[in-house]
Amino acid sequence: MSQKVLDYLQTNRDHLLEKLTKFLSIPSVSTDRNYQEQVREAGQFIVTYLNEIGFDKVELQETKKHPIVYAEYNQAGPKAPTVLFYGHYDVQPADPLEEWDSEPFQPELRNGRIYARGASDDKGQVFMHLAVFEAFMKTEGKIPLNVKLCIEGEEEIGSENLHQILHEKKEQFAADFVVISDTGMVQDNQPTIIYGLKGSTGFEITVNGPNRDLHSGMYGGAVRNPIMALAHILTSIKNEDEVITVDGFYDGAEQLSEKERELIGKVEGEDYVTSTGVPATTPEKGYTAEEHTMARPTFEVNGIYGGYQGEGTKTIIPSSATAKITCRLVPGQDPEKIQQLMEEHIHKVAPTGVTVEVKKEEFSAKAYKVEPNHELILQAAESYKKAFGKDVVYARMGGSIPVVEWLDAIYNIPIVLLGFSTPEDRLHSPNESFPLNSFDKGMETIVYYWDSFRN
Amino acid sequence: MSQKVLDYLQTNRDHLLEKLTKFLSIPSVSTDRNYQEQVREAGQFIVTYLNEIGFDKVELQETKKHPIVYAEYNQAGPKAPTVLFYGHYDVQPADPLEEWDSEPFQPELRNGRIYARGASDDKGQVFMHLAVFEAFMKTEGKIPLNVKLCIEGEEEIGSENLHQILHEKKEQFAADFVVISDTGMVQDNQPTIIYGLKGSTGFEITVNGPNRDLHSGMYGGAVRNPIMALAHILTSIKNEDEVITVDGFYDGAEQLSEKERELIGKVEGEDYVTSTGVPATTPEKGYTAEEHTMARPTFEVNGIYGGYQGEGTKTIIPSSATAKITCRLVPGQDPEKIQQLMEEHIHKVAPTGVTVEVKKEEFSAKAYKVEPNHELILQAAESYKKAFGKDVVYARMGGSIPVVEWLDAIYNIPIVLLGFSTPEDRLHSPNESFPLNSFDKGMETIVYYWDSFRN
Numbered sequence: 001m002s003q004k005v006l007d008y009l010q011t012n013r014d015h016l017l018e019k020l021t022k023f024l025s026i027p028s029v030s031t032d033r034n035y036q037e038q039v040r041e042a043g044q045f046i047v048t049y050l051n052e053i054g055f056d057k058v059e060l061q062e063t064k065k066h067p068i069v070y071a072e073y074n075q076a077g078p079k080a081p082t083v084l085f086y087g088h089y090d091v092q093p094a095d096p097l098e099e100w101d102s103e104p105f106q107p108e109l110r111n112g113r114i115y116a117r118g119a120s121d122d123k124g125q126v127f128m129h130l131a132v133f134e135a136f137m138k139t140e141g142k143i144p145l146n147v148k149l150c151i152e153g154e155e156e157i158g159s160e161n162l163h164q165i166l167h168e169k170k171e172q173f174a175a176d177f178v179v180i181s182d183t184g185m186v187q188d189n190q191p192t193i194i195y196g197l198k199g200s201t202g203f204e205i206t207v208n209g210p211n212r213d214l215h216s217g218m219y220g221g222a223v224r225n226p227i228m229a230l231a232h233i234l235t236s237i238k239n240e241d242e243v244i245t246v247d248g249f250y251d252g253a254e255q256l257s258e259k260e261r262e263l264i265g266k267v268e269g270e271d272y273v274t275s276t277g278v279p280a281t282t283p284e285k286g287y288t289a290e291e292h293t294m295a296r297p298t299f300e301v302n303g304i305y306g307g308y309q310g311e312g313t314k315t316i317i318p319s320s321a322t323a324k325i326t327c328r329l330v331p332g333q334d335p336e337k338i339q340q341l342m343e344e345h346i347h348k349v350a351p352t353g354v355t356v357e358v359k360k361e362e363f364s365a366k367a368y369k370v371e372p373n374h375e376l377i378l379q380a381a382e383s384y385k386k387a388f389g390k391d392v393v394y395a396r397m398g399g400s401i402p403v404v405e406w407l408d409a410i411y412n413i414p415i416v417l418l419g420f421s422t423p424e425d426r427l428h429s430p431n432e433s434f435p436l437n438s439f440d441k442g443m444e445t446i447v448y449y450w451d452s453f454r455n
Numbered sequence: 456m457s458q459k460v461l462d463y464l465q466t467n468r469d470h471l472l473e474k475l476t477k478f479l480s481i482p483s484v485s486t487d488r489n490y491q492e493q494v495r496e497a498g499q500f501i502v503t504y505l506n507e508i509g510f511d512k513v514e515l516q517e518t519k520k521h522p523i524v525y526a527e528y529n530q531a532g533p534k535a536p537t538v539l540f541y542g543h544y545d546v547q548p549a550d551p552l553e554e555w556d557s558e559p560f561q562p563e564l565r566n567g568r569i570y571a572r573g574a575s576d577d578k579g580q581v582f583m584h585l586a587v588f589e590a591f592m593k594t595e596g597k598i599p600l601n602v603k604l605c606i607e608g609e610e611e612i613g614s615e616n617l618h619q620i621l622h623e624k625k626e627q628f629a630a631d632f633v634v635i636s637d638t639g640m641v642q643d644n645q646p647t648i649i650y651g652l653k654g655s656t657g658f659e660i661t662v663n664g665p666n667r668d669l670h671s672g673m674y675g676g677a678v679r680n681p682i683m684a685l686a687h688i689l690t691s692i693k694n695e696d697e698v699i700t701v702d703g704f705y706d707g708a709e710q711l712s713e714k715e716r717e718l719i720g721k722v723e724g725e726d727y728v729t730s731t732g733v734p735a736t737t738p739e740k741g742y743t744a745e746e747h748t749m750a751r752p753t754f755e756v757n758g759i760y761g762g763y764q765g766e767g768t769k770t771i772i773p774s775s776a777t778a779k780i781t782c783r784l785v786p787g788q789d790p791e792k793i794q795q796l797m798e799e800h801i802h803k804v805a806p807t808g809v810t811v812e813v814k815k816e817e818f819s820a821k822a823y824k825v826e827p828n829h830e831l832i833l834q835a836a837e838s839y840k841k842a843f844g845k846d847v848v849y850a851r852m853g854g855s856i857p858v859v860e861w862l863d864a865i866y867n868i869p870i871v872l873l874g875f876s877t878p879e880d881r882l883h884s885p886n887e888s889f890p891l892n893s894f895d896k897g898m899e900t901i902v903y904y905w906d907s908f909r910n
Contacts, residue, residue, distance in 0.1 A: 198672060202768050211732035216755040216781050217653060217854030221697070221747030222727045224737040227756040227778070231686040232695055240687055240806050242676070272677045277666035282679040282808035292676030300671040301682040302771050307758030308779060313657050313816060315781045316757050323682070324763060326671050326770045351695050353737035361768060399672030429667075 002451045004139040009131065009443050017114070017439075019049075020127045024107045024116040028123075030066055030090035030157045039066045039153050042089045042123070046130065046151055047071075053134045055149070063161035066090060066153030070172070073133070073147040081453060082146040084175035086403060087126035087182060088155030091118035092428045099430035112436050119434040120425035125181040126151055128420070128439065132446045144454040148175050155182075158363070159403055166406055177376055178407050179449075181442075183419030186269040186395055188435055191384030191445070193377060194417040196295070196369035196396035197404055199329035201339055202302075202361035205233060205346060206322045209354045213307070213316040224353030226321040227306045233356070234323060236349040237342070238299045241285040242292070246345040249297070252332040254369075256287075256295050263372070263394040264290050270423045294396040298328040328398060335364030365405040368415065369396070376414045383448035387441045418449065457906045459594040464586065464898050472569070472894075474504075475582045479562045479571040483578075485521055485545035485612050494521045494608050497544045497578070501585065501606055502526075508589045510604070518616035521545060521608030525627070528588070528602040536908060537601040539630035541858060542581035542637060543610030546573035547883045554885035567891050574889040575880035580636040581606055583875070583894065587901045600908040603630050610637075613818075614858055621861055632831055633862050634904075636897075638874030641724040641850055644892055646839030646900070648832060649872040651750070651824035651851035652859055654784035656794055657757075657816035660688060660801060661777045664809045668762070668771040679808030681776040682761045688811070689778060691804040692797070693754045696740035697747070701800040704752070707787040709824075711742075711750050718827070718849040719745050725878050749851040753783040783853055790819030820860040823870065824851070831869045838903035842896045873904065 009016070028042035029035040043060055046069045050058045057072040069089070094104035094117045102108040107116035118124065136143045150173060152162045166173055185192040209226035210219070238244050256264075265288075272281050272289055283292035292298070306321025308314035327338055343358045350356040370377060372394050381392045404415055420442035426432045464471070483497035484490040498515055501524045505513045512527040524544070549559035549572045557563040562571035573579065591598045605628060607617045621628060640647040664681035665674070693699050711719075720743075727736050727744055738747035747753070761776025763769035782793055798813045805811040825832060827849050836847045859870055875897035881887050 200672070200770070202770075209731075209733055214731060215854065216753070216757060217655070217783055217852070219727070219731065219748065220753035220755045220783055220853055221738055221742075221749075221751055222736045222744035223731055223733050224697075225755055227759045228689060228693060231689040231756075234683060234686040235690045238683060242679075272674070276664075276669060276674065276678055278664055278678050278808055279810060280808050281677045282806070283676055287676075289677035293674065294676075296676055298671070298675035300675045300680055300770075300772055301686075301762065302671060302769055303762030303764050303773065304682045304776065305760050305764045307756065309758050309760045313779060313781065314757055315655070315657075315755075317755055318758065321759065324768060326768065328672055328675055351737070353733055353735050355734060397672070398675055399670060428670075 002140070002447050005135045005447050006444060008135040008139045009447070016131050020114070020124065021107045023123055023127055024118055025105050027105045028090050028118070028153065029093050030154050032093060039090055043067045043069050043153055046089060049130050050149070053130065054137050061165070063154070063165065065161055068153065068162060068165065069149065069151040071149040073143055075142055076144060076146045080145045081176040082148060084148045084150060084173060084178045085129060086178060086180045086407070087129070087151045088122045088153065089126060089151055090153040090156050091121070091123065092156050094430070096430060101431055113433040114436065114439070115431060115433040117432050119432055120421040121427040121432065122155065122182045124434040124439070125420060125442070128443045129181060129446060132443050132450065135447070136450065144450045148173060162403065163406060166410055170410060174411060175413065177413050178415040179418055180401070180404070180415065181418045181420060182401065183397060183417045184421035184423065184425070185419065186267050186393060186423070188422040188424065189388060189390070189437055190268070191388045191390060191392040192419070193372065193381055193392050193394050194397050194419060195372045195377065195394055196331070197367060198398055198400050199333060199335055199365045199367035199405070200326060200400040201329065201335035201364035202324070202326040203339060203342060204322060204324050204359040205230065206320055206357045206359070207233070207354050208320045208357065210317065210319050213319050216315040216317050219317055223317055224351060225317050226354055227318060229351045229354045230304070230306070230321040230323055232351055233346055233349055234301065237345065242282055243284055244297065244299050246341055248341050249338065253297060253330050254332040256291060260295065261291060264294055267393050267395050275423070293398040295330060297330050297333060298398070300326050302326055328400065329367050331367045331369045333367065335366060339364070365400050365402050368404050368408050370414055374414055376416055379452045380416050380418055380449055383445045383452060386448050387444035418445065457591070457595070457902050460590045460902050461899060463590040463594045464902070471586050475569070475579065476562045478578055478582055479573055480560050482560045483545050483573070483608065484548050485609050487548060494545055498522050498524050498608050501544060504585050505604070508585065509592050516620070518609070518620065520616055523608065523617060523620065524604065524606040526604040528598055530597055531599060531601045535600045536631040537603060539603045539605060539628060539633045540584060541633060541635045541862070542584070542606045543577045543608065544581060544606055545608040545611050546576070546578065547611050551885060556886055568888040569891065569894070570886060570888040572887050574887055575876040576882040576887065577610065577637045579889040579894070580875060580897070583898045584636060584901060587898050587905065590902070591905065599905045603628060617858065618861060621865055625865060629866065630868065632868050633870040634873055635856070635859070635870065636873045636875060637856065638852065638872045639876035639878070639880070640874065641722050641848060641878070643877040643879065643890055644843060644845070645723070646843045646845060646847040647874070648827065648836055648847050648849050649852050649874060650827045650832060650849055651786070652822060653853055653855050654788065654790055654820045654822035654860070655781060655855040656784065656790035656819035657779070657781040658794055658797060659777060659779050659814040660685065661775055661812045661814070662688070662809050663775045663812065665772065665774050668774050671770040671772050674772055678772055679806060680772050681809055682773060684806045684809045685759070685761070685776040685778055687806055688801055688804055689756065692800065697737055698739055699752065699754050701796055703796050704793065708752060708785050709787040711746060715750065716746060719743070719749055722848045722850050730878070748853040750785060752785050752788060753853070755781050757781055783855065784822050786822045786824045788822065790821060794819070820855050820857055823859050823863050825869055829869055831871055834907045835871050835873055835904055838900045838907060841903045842899035873900065
């Protein structure tokens with residue numbers, strides 16, 4: 001048992017929080033060219049830390065944009081397993097700045113939380129792992145298993161370079177399993193095993209009508225309105241019961257088993273009505289909101305535009321209208337097949353008098369799911385329970401993490417999502433924060449988890 | 456017969472075109488504060504001209520914005536009828552300037568047309584009337600009927616001040632009938648009696664969902680997408696046969712008689728497919744495109760917006776979506792009743808999980824129609840025929856002219872639309888022009904028309 005390791009973390013808590021504060025103070029906004037130097041600085045911060053801890057090999061690998069921190073710890077010996085730990089040190093922009101109650105890059109402790117951009121997503125969670133490695137090395141002189149670290153600086157902008165490097169350096173990143181701490185728990189202090197993620201694919205529908213905006217009086221009645229044509233196409237894809245009515249869309253999609261419905265039923269998650277202000281939830285007919293978000297595919301219009309959007313009126317029939325769409329997919333659904341079915345459907349139902357273009361998004365991801373009874377998952381569940389004093393709940397996530405799909409496709413090894421964020425963390429929004437409860441118990445969980453690999 | 460009057464117009468053609476060129480050179484853009492002086496200058500141009508012609512009373516009436524030219528000619532005696540002539544001397548902005556082949560305010564004659572902003576709408580047509588008045592006075596020393604002139608400078612910005620003044624000075628503007636030359640012919644050289652205009656009313660639908668844009672993965676399946684809700688509302692209002700499916704919408708709407716269908720059938724108008732580039736016209740089931748544009752009500756979405764409109768993707772469920780709408784109405788439909796029916800329908804069909812707001816536009820207009828067999832219309836048809844050597848066609852117009860509705864409501868007197876523009880005139884667009892054929896034969900028509908009132 002790693003009591004010494006736990007004691008170390010407790011004794012050095014103030015010091016660690018100070019160090020985390022320094023890390024969070026670096027505005028590593030990957031999307032903004034003005035922060036290029038600071039993004040690198042955040043990567044360098046980790047490199048320095050890993051060298052202090054005593055990793056065997058520590059590199060800042062250059063890419064076409066922001067560098068990847070790569071490191072290895074090989075002292076656990078050839079019999080010990082090797083984990084690939086993935087995380088990211090870049091953050092979302094902080095705008096709108098005026099909505100922050102404290103400066104986004106001057107971390108502040110209040111209400112039992114640490115407030116800063118990146119506190120939860122993902123610098124805070126990455127830091128916890130580094131602190132745990134430090135604790136193991138400083139107390140026991142070694143970490144219970146071999147480690148490969150991959151902490152990138154482009155997660156918030158699509159991880160394009162990592163995608164390429166993973167394929168190029170397949171051997172270098174190879175491991176027995178993967179651990180990622182970039183997800184959350186369904187509630188504060190409710191340890192959660194995320195055992196599945198949705199896939200995703202997108203496309204854009206543009207309906208073209210007349211070659212210019214037309215006078216709605218002179219041409220209304222002669223020419224099809226592209227906005228109306230688009231509305232007819234959209235409503236032909238998903239009905240008011242939130243059922244997708246495109247032929248073949250659900251073919252092969254893994255059905256929710258009774259066992260899983262039971263697991264999901266145990267999740268006391270977010271109260272959507274309270275947290276989003278909608279009058280009621282509207283899941284697919286026959287499913288609860290939790291079941292639909294976690295385990296049923298979705299079709300969402302992310303944006304729509306066409307014609308006049310200014311003040312007052314402009315009496316036109318617009319020349320075109322566009323909708324931007326994303327589908328979230330479940331295991332058994334192939335993103336490219338879905339794009340193709342959608343495209344065929346759209347052309348089939350397109351009304352006369354207009355032409356319709358479907359632009360398929362290049363990037364797609366398949367859904368990911370791991371068996372909740374997998375040994376590595378059970379070990380994680382046990383570690384969570386010891387740290388939080390509470391049984392885990394099992395959940396799937398409506399979102400997609402591209403790197404999970406890639407690692408799954410390349411290595412086909414288990415991926416353990418050991419996340420500690422909470423629904424109140426306001427990821428990507430003003431006043432992002434991370435609960436100190438997650439910070440403390442999360443590190444404890446990680447200690448127990450690594451400990452379970454001790455020979 | 457006014458042969459002398461016609462001869463005068465022919466003899467002085469070059470001089471008149473020169474004078475028109477001066478009038479068109481004044482950039483009387485009413486919407487742009489920078490042109491305030493020039494708008495006034497255009498009004499003053501008419502005042503000077505009317506004084507030269509010998510009108511009895513000529514005034515530049517001040518309003519809160521641009522002045523109205525008001526004038527009277529009373530020498531036809533108490534037995535002669537009095538016509539109220541309405542027109543406007545303000546013009547639309549000329550932007551985008553780079554799309555003009557010649558300067559918008561340096562009129563140029565080419566291809567049998569005069570190119571300039573306002574050449575057709577409406578300075579060119581107003582000028583023709585002034586020239587005809589001049590010709591009558593210079594040759595016969597009198598005009599065959601009494602005239603009141605109202606030429607405003609705010610038509611392109613909604614005629615707000617005229618609306619107020621018409622109500623305040625009801626007596627001053629009173630006449631036996633009205634003549635307006637601010638409309639067109641269905642084809643170049645095809646004299647056209649416009650005997651009806653559509654009414655119009657508008658509103659805006661806003662669907663509100665969550666209190667912020669939500670992550671489409673985390674919340675897709677729990678929360679109704681406002682764009683989809685809006686699409687369902689829109690398609691519940693008008694189906695793919697272009698039939699409006701709101702209860703009571705067509706109640707009381709004047710049906711197209713066989714006689715009118717016959718009249719409309721004779722119109723060889725615009726080839727919509729060629730001129731607008733659409734694959735096919737899509738009129739209401741059971742009607743031709745001409746019948747629908749002229750004489751059936753319409754429901755057009757002028758603009759729509761919601762969510763992300765930028766490059767690439769942003770995987771959100773937007774917090775709201777909005778559609779801007781205009782309906783064109785036919786005789787027998789009350790704009791306020793239509794707004795009310797629409798509002799009730801929208802709230803009735805609004806899906807669960809969202810709230811819906813309907814913002815009714817303040818300005819509405821009823822449709823206008825005059826009996827095509829009215830004596831004043833028959834006289835106009837005869838005048839057209841004599842000038843153009845061709846039978847008139849009878850058409851109704853899909854557009855609305857607010858001042859027609861107001862004059863109809865205040866005075867309930869016949870309104871004769873004596874228009875000479877053609878579908879190629881590009882009103883409100885770059886390269887506006889007016890055919891010299893319309894200029895010459897139009898003035899001839901006006902001479903014959905006034906002549907028909909001679910005692």
